[in-house]
Amino acid sequence: MHSVEQIDFSTLEERQHALERARYNLFGLKAHEVIIDLLTDSGTGALSTRQWAGMMQGDESYAGSRSYERFRESVTAITGFPEVIPTHQGRAAESILFSVKVRRGDVVPSNTHFDTTRANVEHQGAEARDLLIPEGRDTQSEHPFKGNMDVGALEETIAEVGAPRVPLVMMTVTNNSGGGQPVSMENLREIRSICDRHGIPLMLDACRFAENAWFIKQREPGYAEAAPLDIAREMFALVDGATMSAKKDGMSNIGGFLGLHDPEVASAARNLLILTEGFPTYGGMAGYDLEAVAQGLWEALDEDYLRYRIRSTAYLAELAEAAGMATVRPPGGHAVYLDAARVLPHIPPGQYPAQVLACALYLQGGVRGVEIGSIMFGKPQPDGTEIPAAMELVRLAIPRRTYTQSHIDYVGEVIAAVAAQADQLAGLRIVEQAPWLRHFTAALAPLA
């Protein structure tokens, strides 16, 4: 271990106060009020010595920096995209891509849109349509690739709306909102051939491309001997472009990119980049951030790292299940997803069971997770009712290279204590919310 960070311990009473002040929204907590922070794996990992060394060579030139060259070389070597547009994080790449490609009334199919991709599609006046295979919605299915898209549903969508109104198809690897579940190479190939038949570009939301490659290696026939790098290259070779949040498998604290083959789309995207992010050789990133990502992308593909990463996630899932807390099966790559609908059957979706569970974990032991349920994905209706999300999950995301086994054992103890009192937990209601991405800022209050 290279450097350490102090964890502040809090009392139950302090956490109760903090939760009330944050209005039952864990995004409103101060980080020092959290003991183990599993809110996200995004930008929260530890950097390697090689990344720090690279950062010391950060070239902060406004135009044409050496750091951009290193960044571009890494991205192109791994993804094959000749056009590499740096952005400050994933959602900026999404916003630029959709501004260029998506028009009002379009439909953008995905296996499952992440919240930022959904919001960015809807911001263009288009529909973000999730076409996950049915097994992906069954939290207990052991299907090896629960992130796959339903190819029949894609055909039906294209037949229904017509190819000209489908500006692109998006595949999210791994499928964060659906439990961190992988997409198979076979599924990517099938989607590619449908897109080819209709002349529709295929894009990857590539945040966790290396974890997806590892699952392909473990689970898909024919890939056991392949290196994660080669599997990743094969994935990228099947798409026309990718949005990337380098805060995940870029192993960095900030950063992202839009990678493309089409020079015309890239040129339109660069014009927007200059307007919203910065000059095309730094986008929204500092030179030292470009260096961290240039190195991090390779480290994410290291076999030993990936074996440890995926195994440690599975270990937390085993602790949760041993404590009687239902999880999404099989465990995903970057996170364990607790199945709040099963753990709290007495709380209906309209009372946000996943948020109730997330708050209980915080109160019990200062463990912060995030609701991926009806607060994030429920659809408020004009008459004041809501269409609930398909699943009520609490995501416990594991920051990369950050916590030790004893930290994770502690989380297991907190989960066990909450599981033992699950039937006493009561629902929440929303008292304030924003028109989009409401989960970040919504204020809630207990019903009982």
Ligand SMILES: Cc1ncc(COP(=O)(O)O)c(C=O)c1O
């Ligand atoms: C699948 C997926 N897509 C896109 C994003 C957005 O990336 P960023 O947070 O860097 O904007 C995330 C972030 O969590 C994600 O998990």
